[in-house]
Amino acid sequence: MTIEWAAYEADDLYDELVDTRGEPRAAAAALCRYLAEMDEAELAEHRDAAELAIRTMGITFTVYSEEEGSIDRAWPFDIVPRIIPADEWKRIEAGLKQRVKALNMFIDDVYHRQRILKDKIVPRELIVDSRDFRPQCIGAKPPLAVWAHICGTDLVRDKDGTAYVLEDNLRVPSGVSYMLENRQIMKRVFPELFEESVILPVDDYPAQLYDTLAALSRRRTRRPEVVVLTPGIYNSAYFEHAYLAQQMGAELVEGSDLVVGDDDCVYMRTIEGLSRVDVIYRRIDDSFLDPEAFNPDSVLGVPGLMRAWRKGKVGLANAPGSGVADDKVVYTYVPEMIRYYLDEEPILPNVPSWLCVNKADRDYVLANLDKLVVKPANESGGYGMLIGPAATRKEREAFAALIKKNPRNYMAQPMLSLSTAPTLVDRHMEPRHLDLRPFILSGRDTYVTTGGLTRVALRKGSTVVNSSQGGGSKDTWIVDLEGL
Template identity: 70%
Template sequence: MDWRQYRCEKFYDELFEAPGKPRPAARHLAEYLDDLSETELGERRLAAELAIRVMGITFTVYTEGKNVDRAWPFDIIPRTIPRSEWQRTEAGLKQRVQALNHFIQDIYGGQKIVKDGIFPADLLEESVNFRPQCVGMRPKNGIWAHICGSDLVRHADGTLYVLEDNLRVPSGVSYMVENRLVTKRVFPEIFENMNILPVDDYPAQLYDTLAAMSPRPGEMPNIVLLTPGIYNSAYFEHCWLAQQMGIELVEGQDLSVGDDDCVYMRTIYGPQRVDVIYRRIDDLFLDPEAFRADSVLGVRGVMRSWLKGKVALVNAPGAGVADDKVVYSFVPAMIKYYLGEEAILPNVPSYLCMDPKQRDYVLANLDKLVVKPANESGGYGMLIGPNSTKAQREQFRELILANPRNYMAQPTLALSTAPTLTEGGIEPRHLDLRPFILSRGDSTYVTTGGLTRVAMVKGSLVVNSSQGGGAKDTWIVDMEGAAESAQSQSQSQAAGAEAV
């Protein structure tokens, strides 16, 4: 194919600086794809779709009151990022999650950040994710958000912004790893000529993070993954992670809390004590004794066990107090307050509707802004101003006036694009990136890349799979390492020739 026909001038493109001019990290990929005909690309695409079906990679969407399993929507053209740029991004993500953990511990402790006037008291009072049951608790190593998925977007000027932080039950990491496996099946040759950093160590890193939280150090920890069950949209990921880590996948009915306040798992050999629960259940359904009395998904008494230090819960209950799109706007101030540093990765500029002046600006510019509720996820409940109708804007005006604390707004960013194979050929599509960060106290791990989500609909900015989005493999390309490898190979060949 001729890359000069690929039009990428309107937005920052992840692979091309200009038509026919690939960015350095994408040069080998562009040359490789350039040698493939449209027919060959189509065959590789079909091979990817077949591999996804054979591997059983699915996700669940809720439509018309039903759960529908669909094959994972995947685009075969990877996204490339140079390692030199990723090192700065990685440092920024580590800094961010460190400050967020300090914030959560402070909120459930002395609330110094509130007393010092950095974080508004009324914002905390109206937080739907603040859990009074957690006040006074200090989890092991002071870590509340052990697993974080932060969404990153790149603007037209090339700046990478943090769009939001996901601290409750962040999902998608299984697809990051599976994307790589599918890409290796489709394009095996290219991995021989490019130094692409691996992502397959995530399950081992996650297991080590979970094990480090065990309340019984020195013992082989018994770790389980608690799932709401087969009807959950991320059930594929729950099964995948449990299988990859070699731990039990359990539902609430499989666990119980004994008279000693320890958690036990039912087995054919009798009850076995559980040390760590990687829970994929929202706070309110976790324990009918502490939260919703009608929950049949959780484990009665598990909060009591956690508060007494008999079991570790990952992520910790109450961590969602920082997983709020309004609280998000204060993260740079948290970094400054707790770490004494400037934020390495900037936030997207935000307007808080709880502030009268900012609210007036938002209401006057609904047609230009993206308005988000504080605690929705999956792309639901948003207003994308430039694509909205007058009726939708009027509806959001009423929602904002009725509950200003629950809404914030951001400018409509010109999200970066990347070449995507569509029915009409290769075209640019908008995308974001969700890296995953693991915190255990003594160290922090960031995935090499993450889950790149793609708005498969032309012109759309909505990348969520539940809203018609897809995904790409994300390559962190070590160009310096590749150059050193090539030089070493050349010297080796020269030495061999001299020996002959």
């Protein structure tokens, strides 16, 4: 049996590949024709080939559970790509660049003049009460006034086709290695499709990342020494840390491999002695970065690292303190930041939101918990949130108590009808909800990946796309129809 797209049911949702008449969208036409010519057995063979490639390439992620501890699992991947036309992507790319520029200006302002707080565009108490506001960063001057060098911004599309920004990830955003590996898998499984369509590449990301990091070096040298600082093998993103270090030709280090010298420079321990480090791409949170400046019990960081950074002896990406803008409550003010710093209208809209710190908003949220999605300000991975329509009465009552106890920590959004894409389930296609995480590099120039990591909720009806909670991923194709 082959695929009949007219019989594919996406309900009343926006589907990324198929329109409401059951016809393939223009950018997806070649793919849909190709898939329609396959029978169920052929599709299953391609899926098996992808799974074999994942095992052979060793692509894994780590799941934590109370019963079994940490478990490495093969990366869950769907062979049907998500497709976005290049002309639409140009607008999304422009919106992402605009947004990250304003966010970096906001972070720099917070740690210097605080104009946006004095002008009461953003309430001061939201910042000083933020878990990720770092007084230790006040007055610091990172190169180019850029604090968040690597950003992963999550996008969703509602049923009317509008792309919204769901959240910004400015501390240690993860997932880009899976974006790169997804593309390699698809080239192995469907090489002929890359000959028939103009699919914009993503392979240059490691080179772009290295250039962004190298530009942070204050030392005049032909090739700065860049290292990737990882918490270690038990971290859920360790595969990515090792992968990016290997792709950049950088050293993968743990905190115990680094030391700050009497000259306030950072050195790496090697079998030949100490070697100067110019830039650290750190994949550990601020609180563990330097036991002298933050958590004194941390064994993951490097004593004296903040001192070395503030004196300009080492570059850090992302800069400490960037998390002040990686807050789901502060997120709601990004459109105003864009207007304030850039004197422009936001290109990409936020999802409408209610802040529980505001009494009127809080009263509305408490009265409508069965209709809303409620999120804590600083959690990630889909943890700590309430999906109201799917929650029990007991769960909603417990969450109401949490909101009343600490309203600053919660915000709410409507339950969006996330877009879908055809996904291979057993031997046939079914729609599954998805989101998209493009990655933006900021330095002398701003670079946006052509596409990003598409995460898909593999469970029927679920809108939770995180791999740690049953989600998977797809390759993301930006298709240039004019290049055909």
